[in-house]
Amino acid sequence: MDILKVNDLNLHYGKNRAIKNINMNIKEKAVTALIGPSGCGKSTFLRCLNRMNDLIDNVTVKGEVMFEDNNIYLNSYDVNELRKRIGMVFQKPNPFPTSIYNNITYGPKLHGIKDKKRLDEIVEKSLKGAALWEEVKDRLDKSAMGLSGGQQQRLCIARTLAIEPEIILMDEPTSALDPISTTKVEELIQELKKKYTVVIVTHNMQQAARISDYTAFFLTGEVVEFNNTDDIFTNPLDKRTEDYITGRFG
C-alpha cells in the first residue's frame, strides 16, 4: 500500500527552484532510498515529507503530499501531529545534553505522558527497538554525550521511536559513523521496516543497494528514475541513472 503520495511537488528557495514536479508514491513498511549527486534536492525533498521546510525562510511549496488521503500542505493540517507521525533522524547524531533516559522521555512528556511506569516502559521499548538497550540499560541516568557516535545515532532513532511514528525520515544517518556503527544502523533499518516506513537519503550507493526496497535517482531537483532497487542497480532504464550508478557521472 502507498502511505504517501507526492503529486506535482515543486519547491523554491527564493527564486531558486530546488524541486521540480516530483510525483512519487512511497510504499508502506518498506525502505525507500533517495540517491543522487550533491545539491540535487534529496534532503529538500525529504524535508517536504514532514514539512520541515516550513522552518526555513523564503520557501514556497506547490503541489500535494497526500498522507492517508489528506494533503499535509493544507493550512488546516496539524503540523505538530504530522511531525509526531512522521519522525526524522539527521546526519549528525544530535542527542540532547542530558541523560539517556531523559532523551527518550522528552517527546512522550511533551505529548502529555507523565506516569513514571509508562515512561519506563517507553524507554525500554524504544531502546530495544533501536537495538541499544543491552548496551545502555545499566547507565540510563548517565549523559547521552558519553555514548559513542554510533550509539548516539541509535539513541536518536530510539528517541524518534518513542513518539510512535508511522514513517521515519533519515537524512544520511550513517555518514558520520564508522563502518561497524554503520553496519549496526543498517541492520537496524532492516528491522525497522517490519513496523515502520523508512525514507532514507544516502550518498552511499552500496548502502542504498543493500538496505532499500525502492530507489529514486535525483538530478537537479527532478526524479530521473524511481523503481525497485534491484532494477535501478541492475537494469536502469535511463542512461543518466546508469552513468551515475556506474560512477561515470560528473
Ligand SMILES: Nc1ncnc2c1ncn2[C@@H]1O[C@H](COP(=O)(O)OP(=O)(O)OP(=O)(O)O)[C@@H](O)[C@H]1O
Ligand atoms: N536553506 C536553504 N536555502 C537556500 N537554498 C537551499 C537551502 N537548502 C538547500 N538549498 C539549495 O537547494 C538545492 C538542493 O539542496 P539539497 O540540500 O536538498 O540537496 P542534496 O541532494 O540533499 O545535497 P547533499 O547531498 O549535498 O546534501 C541546492 O541548490 C541547495 O543549494
